Amino acid sequence: MNFEFTEEHLMIRDAARDFAQRELLPGVIERDDKAIYPTEQVKKLAELGFLGMLVGSKYDGGGMDTISYVLAMEEISKVDSSVAVIMSVNNSLVCWGVEKYGTEEQKEKYLKPMARGEKIGAFLLSEPEAGSDATSQRTTAIDMGDHYLVNGTKNWITNGKSASTYIVFAQTHKELKHRGINALIVEADTEGISVGPHENKMGMRASDTHSVMFNNVKVPKENRLGEEGFGFKLAMKSLEGGRIGIASQALGIASGAYELALKYAQERKAFGKEIINHQVIAFKLADMAVEIEAARYFCLKAAWLKDQGKPYGHASAMAKLYAAETAMKVTTEAVQIHGGYGYVKEYHVERLMREAKLTQIYEGTSEIQxxxxxxxxMD
Amino acid sequence: MKILVCISNVPDTTTKVKFKEDNTLLDDSGIQWIINPWDELALTRALELKEDAGNSVNEVCVINVGGSLTEATLRKALAIGADKAIRIDACPSDAYHVAGQIAEYLKENVYDLIFSGIESSDYNGSSVGAMLAEFMNYSGISSVTNVNLDDDIVVSRAIPGGKQMIKTETPFVAIVQKGIAKEPRIPSMRGIMMARKKPLEVIPAAELPVLTQTVKFELPQAKGTCKMIDPEHVEQLVELLKNEAKVL
Structure with a gap:
């Protein structure tokens, strides 16, 4: 048992922290308020290599371990979860699957540009009637010999408009149910694809969430990821790792709100003393600190298991559940500690509270976890 | 052309400073160490010069006088882009000692341009660069805000109300001020990965005398509480400034 980070881990954490403070904090409130996509910020994120940090160096990625990823996601999410989710989807939902199951040609053509951050990826699983129940895919990919013909609608797609590369899940053999689902790499500018309007969300408003419609879209056979019918399994395996990313995001939202609340409680006075010296506030902060630390251990444990090549699906579900619930609780308390100031945008905590809510919903709701x-x- | 950047390993600027051993030594427990901010800007400028194809800089080396604790800071410098790092294995007693150690290294290893931050954010001695120039009999230029290595070597320095441009020859010591680079670089993932493979050489310290000894550190007195005066009662402010603060 070793609770020490390596020098490299700390360097990555500090790099993410510096980036978040220097590049993300200025303008974060306005980007959220007006739902402005963080184009410049994502470009800089790519230059520093965060968008492909988990991809091996052979495919132009950072070659970092999952512990580093947790640390980076936490620091970035403390400040701007819209940027963090772009990074998380690209790394753990899209690049991971192509690196693990893609052919050399697919890796060369699609993975490398995404690992360099020159192109962004999106994961198209959810549908209007297939959210938690991902087995009931209505999007179809009919086998036409040398290509698949894709028809259907995908919902709630993070990076829906900014992505150049989609991983699309679609039903090829309906009679085989979820074993008939394929995962296809689809270029976003393929004829027949249209993108719906930007979803007007409660939080993470700067990330571009869209519906994506497929109307007789031809996808070459060589763009299938894995064997015929491997799609559902790939989706579930991708989400196992994705959950570490979202758990770390929730952890960052919680610790960001906690740090703001701790600072505020040391400055704000009521009844002649700083409010942290009132036990009711001090105990709130103590509870927040304990839950955040526990969430951090969950995230790091799941990451460690993944890095060791051990099964991590169970641990990542626990991390996602606990961190998301902690984020919701901690951000709500952070708003409470700030009082009226917590309810206005300038103090950031109301935004963090709105962001926390999404971590209980996407990439598997708390109930699904x-x-x-x-x-x-029972295993 | 080879550039040497002197790196001081200092506590993070948000550190709550404490002392130990009868207030004669910094209590370094829990301190997060960083590259001295002026040195970090110097390193950034050195890397910009190397990346500029118009000049002949082909190596940027960082050097530090310190114990093994400072290696994390040196590795960060490598991750930012330095080609190699040297640690002179000695406790940095004072500016004379540090400058002397670096000078010993320079006598055996030739560099054309040496960058030194104008001061370090811990002890703020502001002396290493000038002492180093003196030891080496190089020209030393202080308050440098730009170094241009085009056809002529032209160094800009900040002076009250303006700037001064100085033409010089290598080797020289540039004692740099804020403005030498826009902002420090954040190490990239690739940089962090490549830092693993770059050389970090540890060399034994030279036998040099330590001329000073810290007798005691004292922290500044805690700030008094702030009194807020209603803008409509200026006379109360005058009264307090006169009788309590005794500044009028």
């Missing part, structure tokens, strides 16, 4: 965890108990 409980299904995954409870099923794991």
């Amino acid at each position: 409980k299904i995954v965890i409870s099923r794991g108990l």
